[in-house]
Amino acid sequence: MQFSLPYLLVLSVFLSLAACSESATLAPPTDRTLMPSKTHPRYWSWDGGDPVLLLGASNNDNLFQSPDFLEQLKVLQKAGGDYVRCTMSSRDEGDAWPYAKNAAGQYDLNRFNPVYWQKFHDLLRESAARDIVVQIELWDRFDFSRGPWMLNPFNPTNHAPGQLPLHLPPAKTNERAPDSLLLSRYPDHPSRDVQPFFHTIPGMPLYRQELDALREYQEAYVDTLLSISLAYGNVLYCMNNETTTPAVWGKYWASMLRERAEKRGKQIYLTDMFDGFHHPASCPACRALLRDTTHYDFVDISQINSRHFGSAHWDTLQYIQEQLEQLPARPVNSIKVYGGGETAWGSGTNMDGIRRFNRNVIGGLAAVRHHRPPTGNGLNAMALNSIRAIRTIEQRVKFWNLSTRDADILVYPEVGEAYTAISNDGDYLIYFPGPGRIDLQLPQERTQMTYDVSVIGYLGTQRRERLVPPYAPYFTIFTNEEKGGWMLLERVD
Template sequence: MIGRKTAPKLEIYRRNPFYWQLDGRPELLLGGAAIENLYQWPAAELAEHLQELVRCGGNMVGNTMSCRHIGNVWPFARDRGIYNLDAWNEEHWRRFETFLAATAAAGVVVQLAIWDRFDYYQEAWLENPFNPDWNCNYTRKESGLDGVYDQHPSKCTNAFFRSTPLDRNNRLLLSYQERLVDKILSYTLPYDHIIYCIDGETNVTPAWGDYWAQYIRGKAAAAGKSVYITEMWEAWNLADPSHEATLDHPELYDFVDVSANNHLCGERHYHNLVQVRRRLQAAPRPVNNIKIYGIYGGYGNSGSGIHGPMREAIQRFWQCLFAGAAAACFFLPAAGPALNAEAANMIKVAREVLGAFDLFASEPQPDLLLTAPPEGACLLADPGREYALYLPFAGPATIALPEEGWRLELHWFDIGRGLKHPPAYMTVKDYRITIEPPAVPVEAMEVEVGAASPLGTESIEATEAAEDMWVAVLRVRGKR
């Protein structure tokens, strides 16, 4: 295991609250996970996975407290097939404790989802300890729960998620839910690398998330701890009213997760992210993307499904970063690239590229991008000092600048091949500059771009699905 002397401490970055800081220094959170509930994995496999993540520059995983898959264990004890919600399954909590210690030792931040709605519907509900047919603690009538919920979780038919005081005020059920959350917090609160998400994704009423946000914060305060909490909504449209519960309530939710937007791609995907950033301007908070979707077909740019091909996943990843997101993680293999070779390459490349300019002083500046190839070109800028341009497809791009005669230093990064090109120098004319990747000569360049060299200390393998993607970094070097 790649280890640390001390466990990491995650906080919101004081100088720019749109980002996180780790151990007092600003840190971009990048990652991917092979499964959504890593804590259920055997310790050896978990350690290997975390090592792989850290080696490629990753420092974040998502983890849902989900128990429905083969080989998983539920948190409650079972006797002759019947669960007891007053008795714990020690094996479950041993796995959870191992996971928390391993991620702390690796310096990997965890976004922990308390509830996973897919555990509470269809086949999973038929094995769930909260199902009144499978525990000795309450009946259907006493709990208000049915023994069968055949609908998709998006239908919100399970009264399990309606127990809170401002909803149906089901005190019997809520007492067992609180007991489970208390147990989770007894393990997590000693650590400072855990942030909390109420649901893996949801479209229930805001009363559910609001209650648990206040409950968790109250328990943390009683233990003398600060916590960071959000809710994740199902609606792909970030302008949907459901997102208002988190976007408009910084007193409840310390950060925002917009993973639902990662079902989209291209201009719409980027525009939504920028609009969220602008909406949060009055009360800046980190914007996380713990789920970046895109089916991995095993053939680079091929392989598609409802979430699109691998190339779209990579484009989403870069657009998240260039829209000012604080965290971007590839999702599990069933719906995303997780941590396959291509995702790992992108994390490596992102560390090198985003380390070439001051990301934490920059802001998304799409209005300064006058022309660019279609479908998702993005611009970050610290105006007057640095500009960073992401191109999902090669082509000329024109950036508006406030001064004539500026001397600019231009660096091109070939994302797909993991290469960087030597600097070129340009002068601003007509309050704008037009640049194009070095495969195509650019008239305004005053020196010829030389041979490219590998990014980082070791070569990064080519990523077919990122072919012809580029990042340009422009630095102002004074006036001629």
């Protein structure tokens, strides 16, 4: 009997995992499956039931590689969080790569590293036991250029000879040898998309027929991932991390994943993440993703959370939501909200991260997560408090019942800024990102309504007063709170 290379690799890692650790049987996969809510399909739900708002944070993107991942899950859950990121990356110090090494210390692309896959399995198992959603990114371009490429198993200097038609170019050059498919160095930023590893699909700009052999290894890798992940219903699938590669690359893998899942009787939810979402109106790939409901079951717009601040960030978010209004409803996620480091590319401060996170939530996103440090808040106190505050608000009003349309009760603020949403019942939620003044005008009605006014601080604390007629419909609110807060006006019948 003959078996294909992908089959042998997947079988090998499956047997290794089965014998690797008794912990693999401690917590069986949950029977619950994450899917869009049937009643509010712009939000996620378990088994199509009541919608849930996913809120997350972690100190690492490839959380399965973190020795303290379980403690991070517990801290997040205690704060009310239920959403983490899992890039399948190996570029940080101490990370495991997916392939085993031979006696000579070279990677053997025909043997997987069971340690890597056991870590992945452990994260999915422990997350599922806590109803924490894991959003996977299959390919991370940053593992395949600059310093990380020098350690990558697919670098022709790092794996056993003869496994792929990949050859080292002339020493100390970055020129391609005549018979070379991959180079030993890719020193440019990966946004330049010069790495043939991401062009193994026929018709792509850098495709050559010789790359078909490399694609077999890629397919074996994906099959192995699915042999673990399809047992769990708490997993979302994103093809890339902030890619600039043509969309055909991600669509190929999305189609493969969907086909494999259907053969197993599983329904999975897929998307891709394009780097250009910080300027969606001038990003063809972004606009195409918004329109394409065949390949993309949800949308990830994480890149709006860099470069933009204040009203520019809000306007970009609202532009995307407006583009989606005429299409079948899908959840919109933001797996990374930058805020920290004050980088040249616009990560901003830690407080900028909190403001972006909260604007995303009131702006109607289904899942939002704080990015890792140093360019995100991770699991710091500010991030955890932001999650607690939002869960406090949810005790009074559900975000899926809110709309930013017809919620303009603010007269143009002289100082500061604020963002508003209105519920189906006429309740108003206002987010104050920081100190300042806003002028507020309630709707003119024949009979004035009584309102319960709740102020929710950035720590999740709250106080409540009742606004009873008669009152002037126009009034001014001042806040000196640097860290901002929320105000909820609930109509009392």
